[in-house]
Amino acid sequence: MFTVFSDTPTGHWEVIHAAPYRGDPLSPPARIGVSQAAFLPSDPALWHLTGVPSYVRYVERAEKSALVSRQAGLGRPEATRAALIPIKKSAAWWDLTQDERRDVFETKSHHIADSLKHLPAIARQLYHCRDLGQPFDFLTWFEYAPEHSGAFEELVAHLRQTAEWAYIEREFDIRLARA
Amino acid sequence: MFTVFSDTPTGHWEVIHAAPYRGDPLSPPARIGVSQAAFLPSDPALWHLTGVPSYVRYVERAEKSALVSRQAGLGRPEATRAALIPIKKSAAWWDLTQDERRDVFETKSHHIADSLKHLPAIARQLYHCRDLGQPFDFLTWFEYAPEHSGAFEELVAHLRQTAEWAYIEREFDIRLARA
Numbered sequence: 564m565f566t567v568f569s570d571t572p573t574g575h576w577e578v579i580h581a582a583p584y585r586g587d588p589l590s591p592p593a594r595i596g597v598s599q600a601a602f603l604p605s606d607p608a609l610w611h612l613t614g615v616p617s618y619v620r621y622v623e624r625a626e627k628s629a630l631v632s633r634q635a636g637l638g639r640p641e642a643t644r645a646a647l648i649p650i651k652k653s654a655a656w657w658d659l660t661q662d663e664r665r666d667v668f669e670t671k672s673h674h675i676a677d678s679l680k681h682l683p684a685i686a687r688q689l690y691h692c693r694d695l696g697q698p699f700d701f702l703t704w705f706e707y708a709p710e711h712s713g714a715f716e717e718l719v720a721h722l723r724q725t726a727e728w729a730y731i732e733r734e735f736d737i738r739l740a741r742a
Numbered sequence: 743m744f745t746v747f748s749d750t751p752t753g754h755w756e757v758i759h760a761a762p763y764r765g766d767p768l769s770p771p772a773r774i775g776v777s778q779a780a781f782l783p784s785d786p787a788l789w790h791l792t793g794v795p796s797y798v799r800y801v802e803r804a805e806k807s808a809l810v811s812r813q814a815g816l817g818r819p820e821a822t823r824a825a826l827i828p829i830k831k832s833a834a835w836w837d838l839t840q841d842e843r844r845d846v847f848e849t850k851s852h853h854i855a856d857s858l859k860h861l862p863a864i865a866r867q868l869y870h871c872r873d874l875g876q877p878f879d880f881l882t883w884f885e886y887a888p889e890h891s892g893a894f895e896e897l898v899a900h901l902r903q904t905a906e907w908a909y910i911e912r913e914f915d916i917r918l919a920r921a
Binding site: 564565601602603605615617618619620621622623624626627657660661662663665691693694695696 | 800870
């Protein structure tokens with residue numbers, strides 16, 4: 564089942580800020596709706612970003628247990644702010660082997676450990692789209708209450724200075740408020 | 743770009759044997775064509791299996807180097823036999839973490855080490871399809887000369903008795919000859 568973020572005038576999320584961070588920009592719509600679909604959108608005129616919530620690729624058992632015990636689900640009533648940040652990694656990243664990617668991702672960049680510090684305030688969901696022929700590799704999605712906006716900015720700023728981010732060749736930052 | 747194995751009366755591969763190994767059977771056509779497509783097939787009447795040749799998920803650097811130095815490419819003129827074996831792994835497999843899957847895949851099952859022994863005689867390509875909403879998780883594809891059929895049968899029989907295969911819940915075995 565695909566998750567589709569699309570141009571939906573009646574969508575639940577209003578775009579309040581949109582800016583390129585690296586690479587080619589996007590032109591997101593004013594409102595974004597999130598839906599589940601059994602097929603990839605086929606209307607070329609529809610603005611959409613589509614991904615799938617796949618299995619975990621890097622976490623080890625102790626990390627998974629820590630994440631599961633601390634993380635919050637999507638859709639909390641108080642989480643009226645969201646961020647949709649699609650990213651594309653470079654060919655150099657995808658040429659790495661599994662152990663090398665894990666080394667950059669966690670040993671050098673502490674991606675999991677640093678994300679854990681912001682749970683449960685920041686709810687997260689990663690959607691994979693590299694294998695779907697989409698323009699990005701991942702759609703990263705976060706939901707939080709307005710009072711945790713500062714913590715979220717800290718997390719984003721921190722991740723962007725890690726070794727992992729040297730492999731990010733395209734990133735666009737969309738911030739949303741529940742409409 | 744998707745790789746599509748489909749019912750193609752003029753396809754380059756003739757099905758010479760087809761049998762379920764585990765789980766629900768398939769009804770493959772008499773001839774199979776292999777094509778590249780930018781979109782997932784949308785004709786519900788078309789028999790097809792579709793996947794993407796994605797990045798490596800388990801191999802480490804030394805293993806990747808060994809594979810690359812020894813493996814043969816697809817399409818060798820002498821490789822007139824092929825096998826298309828779609829497989830689906832269980833929920834228990836996908837609930838494992840990366841380190842646990844690697845432990846089953848290589849430490850316990852020697853999937854990479856045992857496959858290496860059959861290079862370059864058996865050319866291999868793995869296509870991923872779990873994230874495409876397809877009925878299988880992987881399409882495994884092998885090409886070999888008729889005189890290496892025995893070696894291929896050994897490899898298949900060996901893999902099916904490994905710890906990894908306890909996680910296979912559906913598998914269908916299609917053998918082909920170049921038409």
